[in-house]
Amino acid sequence: MAIQFTAKTLDYAKNPRNQGEIEQATAVGEVSNPDCGDSTKMYLVVEDNIIKDIKFETFGCAAAVASSSILTEMVKGKTVDEAYQVTEGAVADELGGLPEKKMHCSMVGVEALRKAITNYRNGVVDDDED
Numbered sequence: 599m600a601i602q603f604t605a606k607t608l609d610y611a612k613n614p615r616n617q618g619e620i621e622q623a624t625a626v627g628e629v630s631n632p633d634c635g636d637s638t639k640m641y642l643v644v645e646d647n648i649i650k651d652i653k654f655e656t657f658g659c660a661a662a663v664a665s666s667s668i669l670t671e672m673v674k675g676k677t678v679d680e681a682y683q684v685t686e687g688a689v690a691d692e693l694g695g696l697p698e699k700k701m702h703c704s705m706v707g708v709e710a711l712r713k714a715i716t717n718y719r720n721g722v723v724d725d726d727e728d
């Protein structure tokens with residue numbers, strides 16, 4: 599059976615908002631989904647604990663792209679503490695719901711964002727960099 603996405607999910611998958619790289623990011627975080635290998639990288643610009651700018655790059659399925667994209671809109675302007683608390687369920691709700699089998703796809707963006715925030719809290723831009 600074909601997977602049913604909401605119109606909003608399809609829109610964000612086809613026209614992702616905030617997609618791309620921020621060269622002078624305050625912090626970045628990258629996470630891969632161990633089940634499928636899809637990955638997301640989040641770039642943050644943080645000033646006074648507020649997320650002033652955020653972009654993402656996702657190499658993955660439509661649900662992962664849409665989830666990561668809408669997540670960037672949900673947390674822009676929030677404090678890093680507020681952003682850290684956003685769950686994959688909240689992301690899926692914002693998209694109008696995700697099919698059960700695609701729920702895990704909203705995780706990569708959330709985890710990449712949390713990793714970037716952890717790097718920011720630890721005073722490093724990217725803990726994967728040599």
Ligand code: FES
Pocket residue numbers: 631634635636658659660661662702703706
């Ligand atoms: Fe890999 Fe969706 S199938 S994130």
